[in-house]
Amino acid sequence: MDRFSWTSGLLELGETLVLQQRGVRLYDGEEKHTQINMEGSEESQTSVVTLKCLQFFRRFSEEITQRRWENMPAGQTMQVNKDPQAGRIRAVGIVGIERKLEEKRKETDKNISEAFEDLSKLMEKAKEMVELSKSIANKIKEKQGDITEDETIRFKSYLLSMGIANPVTRETHGSGTHYHMQLAKQLAGMLQAPLEERGGIMSLTEVYCLVNRARGLELLSPEDLVNACKMLEPLKLPLRLRIFDSGVMVIELQSHNEEEMVASALETVSEKGSLTADEFAKLVGMSVLLAKER
Structure with a gap:
């Protein structure tokens, strides 16, 4: 039937x-x-x-x-x-849903594969640039060729701004005091030129941003930065950590003379008659935080 x-x-x-x-x-x-x-x-x-x-x-x-x-x-x-009043074809049920999910998954896999392919190419180029920077840095260190002192300082500054470096990490130098000592030595080499350009003193916040920009993916924690900076003076490096009475921490050159800086600030204010901390900071090219400490 x-x-x-x-x-x-x-x-x-x-x-x-x-x-x-x-x-x-x-x-x-x-x-x-x-x-x-x-x-x-x-x-x-x-x-x-x-x-x-x-x-x-x-x-x-x-x-x-x-x-x-x-x-x-x-x-x-x-x-x-063809009659619109006769109704519309509904979706294809579970089969249609599964087919759409499969197509979406394939598209996602394709996008991920392309992204990793681009990342691999970028990493290859980065390795080449790191090797090139090491080679040039060794030549600068050995002073091969006609390279002046000013050109050496300028090139090191370029490398620092590009963020190309071989950062000290816990994986390569362990942990604890040894790690902070090696990190302090690297900081001394990285911050020498920027400090000279900024009058011999920088706030620890500025140092933190500058260092982490140069380290790329190997970011440094604030705690490790402070511990490394505390090692600068005991290791007799050309930099030192200084803490003002207000609690503000700065990194300054060992050659930095505070009396000369105070005299220079007094002369600048005397010439202008009066200056706020903001105006003084813009005039001498430093942060407002450091200008207030002057």
């Missing part, structure tokens, strides 16, 4: 909507069919539904006769019903 069954109405992959009708319902008529049980000669009342789906049967017969699914090109779907 042919039977009708309920379905969700969602199309599976490769299926095409041919006909859709709205407002259709099953009507259990007034008449009942009498089913006779031949064995026990008992009668039972069951419902019989009479369906007169002429339009459905006609379209169904056309599809069976034409067999259009055999001639349909790959990737093409049949659009038989």
